[in-house]
Amino acid sequence: MTTEEQKHAARMAKKKQVVDERIAKATEERGVLILLRGNGKGKSSSAFGTMARALGHGQRAGLIQFIKGRKETGEYLFFKDHPKIDFHVMGHGFTWETQDKTQDILAAQQAWEIAKKMLADPSYDILVFDEMSYMFRYKYLEVAPVVEAIQNRPKNQNVIITGRTMHTQLTEIADTISEVGDIKHAFRQGVKAQAGIEW
Ligand code: ATP
Ligand code: MG
Numbered sequence: 001m002t003t004e005e006q007k008h009a010a011r012m013a014k015k016k017q018v019v020d021e022r023i024a025k026a027t028e029e030r031g032v033l034i035l036l037r038g039n040g041k042g043k044s045s046s047a048f049g050t051m052a053r054a055l056g057h058g059q060r061a062g063l064i065q066f067i068k069g070r071k072e073t074g075e076y077l078f079f080k081d082h083p084k085i086d087f088h089v090m091g092h093g094f095t096w097e098t099q100d101k102t103q104d105i106l107a108a109q110q111a112w113e114i115a116k117k118m119l120a121d122p123s124y125d126i127l128v129f130d131e132m133s134y135m136f137r138y139k140y141l142e143v144a145p146v147v148e149a150i151q152n153r154p155k156n157q158n159v160i161i162t163g164r165t166m167h168t169q170l171t172e173i174a175d176t177i178s179e180v181g182d183i184k185h186a187f188r189q190g191v192k193a194q195a196g197i198e199w
Contacts, residue, residue, distance in 0.1 A: 031157040032175035033150060035166050037133070040180035043162040047076050047128045050160060055084055059125035062118040064111050065089045066147025067131045073199045086124075088114050108140035115149075118167035133170075143167045 001009065034050075035045040051061050063085060065076075080087045091107030092126060114137070120126050135141040147169050152160060163171065187193065 006102070014017060020158045030155050031153070031159070033170075033173060034158070034160045034176040035170060035174045036160065036162045036166060036178055036180065037166045037180040039164055039182040041182070041185060042180045043164075044075075044130050045162045046178075046180075047130060047162050048079075048106055049128055050129050051079075051085075052159070054126040055082065059084070059127045061085045061117075061128065062121075063130065064115050064118075065130045066108065066111055066135050067140075071147045086118070098157075104138075105140050108135050112146070113143055116145075118148040119153045119157070119159075122157065126158045126160070128160045128162075130162050132161045133166050136167045137163075137165060138172075143169045147168075147173060188191055194195045 036046055045156070051063065054061060061082075061084060063079070065073075065088070067090065076087065076089065079085050086112065090111035091104070094199070115129060115132075118127050132146075136143045150170075152161065162187075166174075166177070182183060
């Protein structure tokens with residue numbers, strides 16, 4: 001080995017030791033609450049990617065999109081018939097264009113009723129509440145009952161919530177929070193939104 005190679009091997013051995021020590025310390029087995037927030041692109045796609053990972057292990061998933069179905073998204077078309085997923089889109093059939101607040105609140109509450117049942121059902125291994133954060137921002141839903149249901153969920157159930165901004169009460173109870181930063185977005189360079197990338 002050259003001196004450079006020896007140095008590299010020593011650095012790697014040290015790094016391995018640090019990682020092994022951390023792995024040895026992480027012994028608790030339980031589900032986690034993951035928040036994916038920020039202004040950049042990639043929050044919902046990350047949530048769907050993690051759900052696909054869980055499905056690969058034969059786990060059961062519950063998914064609620066807390067946005068109004070404007071068009072059929074690729075994720076909906078791909079996952080909707082999967083036997084291990086219960087896929088719900090809030091107020092499917094309505095659009096933002098209606099601007100009917102009463103109808104919006106009703107749709108949000110109906111979606112929450114489904115979410116609440118999932119949070120009480122241990123047969124779901126992973127739940128994704130896509131864009132749920134807007135429900136609190138627009139005051140369509142109260143945060144307290146959501147926090148309570150998340151805290152009382154089955155021990156091994158994993159939950160992922162996405163949205164640009166997160167309510168502080170959710171931030172407080174989360175285990176993992178990742179922020180997707182907006183460094184560049186093709187839209188600002190005049191690139192049109194496209195199937196397979198945007199929806
Ligand atoms: P994705 O679903 O692609 O993972 P996201 O969930 O992080 O995106 P949202 O805030 O839910 O982002 O917005 C969804 C849509 O808005 C996507 O079509 C995405 O490409 C677009 N978008 C996200 N961030 C930006 C941005 N900074 N500027 C313009 N468009 C954006
Ligand atoms: Mg999203």
